[in-house]
Amino acid sequence: MFRVKALTRYAAVLLACAAPILPLAAQEVSPAPAVSQQVPAGAPKLLVAISIDQFSADIFAQYRQHFTGGFVRLTQGAVFPAGYQSHAATETCPGHSTILTGNRPAHTGIIANSWIDQTVTTGPKVVYCAEDVSKRTAGSRDYVASPVHLLVPTLGEWMKKANPAARNIAVSGKDRGALMMGGHDIDQVYWWKGKQFVTLAGRQLGPTAVAQNAEIDRLLAKGAGEFPLPAYCRRADRAVQAGDVSVGNGHFALKAGEPEQFRVSPRLDRATLDLAVKLVDEQKLGRNTVPDLLAVSLSATDYVGHATGTEGAEMCIQLTQLDLALGDFFASLDKRGIDYAVVLTADHGGFDIPERLHEQGLEKTSRVGPEVSAEALSATLGKRYGLEPKSLILSDGPAGDYWLRKDLDIGLKGKIIDDASAILMTSPFVEKVLSAAEIAATPMPQGSPETWTLAERARASYNPLHSGDFVVMLKRGVVAIPQARKGYVATHGSPWDYDRRVPILFWRKGMTGFEQPSGVETVDIAPSLAALIGLKIPQGAFDGRCLDLDGGVGNTCGVVK
Ligand SMILES: [Zn+2]
Numbered sequence: 001m002f003r004v005k006a007l008t009r010y011a012a013v014l015l016a017c018a019a020p021i022l023p024l025a026a027q028e029v030s031p032a033p034a035v036s037q038q039v040p041a042g043a044p045k046l047l048v049a050i051s052i053d054q055f056s057a058d059i060f061a062q063y064r065q066h067f068t069g070g071f072v073r074l075t076q077g078a079v080f081p082a083g084y085q086s087h088a089a090t091e092t093c094p095g096h097s098t099i100l101t102g103n104r105p106a107h108t109g110i111i112a113n114s115w116i117d118q119t120v121t122t123g124p125k126v127v128y129c130a131e132d133v134s135k136r137t138a139g140s141r142d143y144v145a146s147p148v149h150l151l152v153p154t155l156g157e158w159m160k161k162a163n164p165a166a167r168n169i170a171v172s173g174k175d176r177g178a179l180m181m182g183g184h185d186i187d188q189v190y191w192w193k194g195k196q197f198v199t200l201a202g203r204q205l206g207p208t209a210v211a212q213n214a215e216i217d218r219l220l221a222k223g224a225g226e227f228p229l230p231a232y233c234r235r236a237d238r239a240v241q242a243g244d245v246s247v248g249n250g251h252f253a254l255k256a257g258e259p260e261q262f263r264v265s266p267r268l269d270r271a272t273l274d275l276a277v278k279l280v281d282e283q284k285l286g287r288n289t290v291p292d293l294l295a296v297s298l299s300a301t302d303y304v305g306h307a308t309g310t311e312g313a314e315m316c317i318q319l320t321q322l323d324l325a326l327g328d329f330f331a332s333l334d335k336r337g338i339d340y341a342v343v344l345t346a347d348h349g350g351f352d353i354p355e356r357l358h359e360q361g362l363e364k365t366s367r368v369g370p371e372v373s374a375e376a377l378s379a380t381l382g383k384r385y386g387l388e389p390k391s392l393i394l395s396d397g398p399a400g401d402y403w404l405r406k407d408l409d410i411g412l413k414g415k416i417i418d419d420a421s422a423i424l425m426t427s428p429f430v431e432k433v434l435s436a437a438e439i440a441a442t443p444m445p446q447g448s449p450e451t452w453t454l455a456e457r458a459r460a461s462y463n464p465l466h467s468g469d470f471v472v473m474l475k476r477g478v479v480a481i482p483q484a485r486k487g488y489v490a491t492h493g494s495p496w497d498y499d500r501r502v503p504i505l506f507w508r509k510g511m512t513g514f515e516q517p518s519g520v521e522t523v524d525i526a527p528s529l530a531a532l533i534g535l536k537i538p539q540g541a542f543d544g545r546c547l548d549l550d551g552g553v554g555n556t557c558g559v560v561k
Contacts (some may be wrong), residue, residue: 039510043533044341046286047155048333049181049295049525051099052322053092053174053302054492056349057081057501059310063319066232070326074344077507078549079515085348085502086449086521087461088473088495089400093129094461095347095522096180096297100154102526102542105461106444109151110180114396115466118406126396130176135201144201145175145191147184149466152541154183155526156293161185162535167283167292171197171276173268173299177347181295188279192268192299195220195259197275208278216262216271223256227266233316240312240356242484248312248356264303264487266321272298273329286338291533297347298322309353309490311360339509341532343525346502350492354479365477367484368429372398372472377420385416393420399480400493401468417470424472431475434458436467444543449500450519457495506549508532514551531557 061081064071085095087105089112097103097110105111110129117127122136132146153161156168170182175191182189188206190197196213199205205213229237229251240248252265262268276296279285285292301318308314326344333340354365370376374395382389387408393416395402402420404413421433432454445456452460458471474480476496481488492499504520506528507513523544530537531546546557 039508040339043291044339044508045288045291046280046333046338046340047291047293047529047533048340048342049100049155049293049529050326050342050344051096051177051181051295051297052344052346053177053297053299054305054310054348054350055301055346055502056310056498057083057503058349058498059315059319060503063316063323066230066320067323069323069328070330071323071505073327073330074342074505074507076513077342077505077511078513078547078551080504080520080547081515082450082517082519083345083502083504083524084449084519084521085346085500086445086452086457086523087500088454088457088471089461089493090348090495090499091493092174092302092347093176093180096177097150098522099345099347100156100181100183100293100295100526101150101152102155102523102530102544103152104444104523104543106459106463107152107543108180109149109463109465111461111463111466112396112400113176115401116394116396116403116468117466118394118403125391125394128176130179145179146200147179147182147186150180150183151463151465153185154181155529155535156181156295157183157185158530158535158537158541159291159293159533163290165288166290167285167288168295169279169283169285169293170295170297171272171279172295172297173263173272173303174297177297177299178295181297188283190275190279192263192272197271206279206282208282209275212271212275212278215274219254219267220259220262221256223258224254224267226251226253227317227321229313229317230320233313233320236311236316237313240309240353240359242309242353242355242489245484245486245489247308247314247353247489250308250312250314252314252317260487264300264307266300266318266325268300268303269298269322270325272296273325277329277332280333280336280338286333286336286340302347302350305350305490305492307487307489309356310350311352311356341506341508341529343504343506343529345504345522345525348492349497349499349501351477351479351490351494351498353484353490354477355484357477362477365479366429367479368398368474368482369427370482371427372424372429372474373482374402377402377423380423381416381419384419385412392416395468395472397480397493398482399472399474402470402472403468413469420470429474429478430472432473433470434473435470436462436464439467439471440464448519449521450497454495457500506547508549511549512551512554520547528556 135144172178
């Protein structure tokens with residue numbers, strides 16, 4: 001077995017894969033796919049990369065039986081139900097940074113949604129992953145969105161580098177979703193902000209985005225009724241109290257003039273997909289001489305998850321509507337006669353609220369206690385060492401990366417990290433504390449992501465440029481929200497598999513589908529798509545590997561068996 005390097009050989013293999021497979025062999029290896037057309041010859045003309053924010057492998061498995069729309073098509077393709085966002089910091093920005101770069105956060109530089117940069121002189125020391133800090137203005141609470149922190153190219157950028165005619169387009173409900181999938185060299189990029197889709201500073205909205213915003217304006221002015229509750233959602237349709245917040249039985253009625261209700265609902269995803277289809281027309285995607293890339297990050301599942309948890313009627317309705325919206329989206333592409341290939345995955349998984357889990361057989365889950373916070377540690381250790389406690393230890397939440405004040409000498413830093421670790425390990429909520437030195441000394445993990453140690457998971461999201469002085473990992477089932485509040489009752493971000501494991505689904509018309517339950521990684525997506533379009537990428541550019549997407553004897557990675 002060897003990897004074909006020459007582009008001409010790639011093309012030859014792709015053409016060979018496109019040829020009909022011997023019926024006997026096909027019958028032996030898999031049942032006949034429901035879509036009977038042959039794979040079109042040559043590379044697909046459009047790559048569609050979809051990320052569903054917070055779409056865990058667990059909820060994919062839970063709702064799979066109920067899907068009737070777009071997911072049905074995708075599950076006829078190459079199905080990897082145990083894809084891994086293999087790193088420890090399972091947040092939106094790191095997760096999105098892996099999908100089309102083929103690199104783990106250790107290499108993308110996107111170690112978290114936000115990190116502390118003590119060299120920042122304007123505004124707070126917390127730096128958002130998709131923010132250009134150099135453009136901060138004193139007194140402004142807003143930030144300038146940018147992919148500036150992303151250290152590696154995306155697939156769309158590789159495609160444009162190989163052929164500048166290739167178009168690289170991204171749309172999302174979140175700026176970080178669009179920018180981390182699109183990268184630096186991006187033809188059109190839009191994300192939802194407040195009441196409308198917006199784009200990068202200094203760019204004008206195209207006519208399509210203007211039209212889409214006008215359509216949403218009309219909906220927001222009018223409002224809309226509840227979504228129907230499918231029969232299979234009924235058992236989840238029950239109010240549960242999380243602190244002061246009641247969740248579990250929301251049906252997404254949209255009050256006129258309430259864009260927040262629009263954002264935290266299936267309507268945001270449908271609007272994002274509508275905009276994507278309109279951009280396909282405006283930008284003539286898939287009609288080019290070379291393949292184009294359309295990245296779509298759908299954020300509503302995450303907003304619904306954070307606001308209501310993963311096991312209420314809200315998530316059930318959200319996934320039902322998302323499935324239908326995806327079906328309409330694919331049908332729109334079909335109608336245009338575009339030869340496209342799709343990958344669908346997620347930036348991270350998710351976890352339900354402890355209050356409901358307690359009623360459902362999972363007693364060992366809770367919200368994190370106050371002693372894990374940087375403020376609590378600063379108070380204790382400031383007193384112990386006679387140091388000003390304010391900003392002695394900094395973090396962006398009660399888990400993940402923590403930073404020590406930068407002017408401390410290295411010996412004292414070491415002592416404080418040891419003491420912080422000893423204090424934290426007495427907490428019933430803490431599983432492990434790792435210093436940056438320990439993480440940096442851990443070799444980059446290899447092999448199945450299921451088996452990685454916690455240190456290896458942390459290594460995959462450690463980058464010395466942005467990472468903290470130590471990392472705190474909460475125990476499995478401990479939710480990093482001390483007190484539920486409206487809009488934020490549940491979360492993700494842990495190194496545990498409920499947050500790491502996501503489905504990875506590939507589909508192209510006529511492909512021989514299959515299901516492979518072993519663990520693969522989201523960093524495998526970019527090399528797999530690159531091979532599918534015959535794009536030559538320099539050796540060592542990816543952390544991931546090419547996955548053969550042909551369930552039969554063909555091999556989309558260009559490997560001759
Ligand atoms: Zn996310």
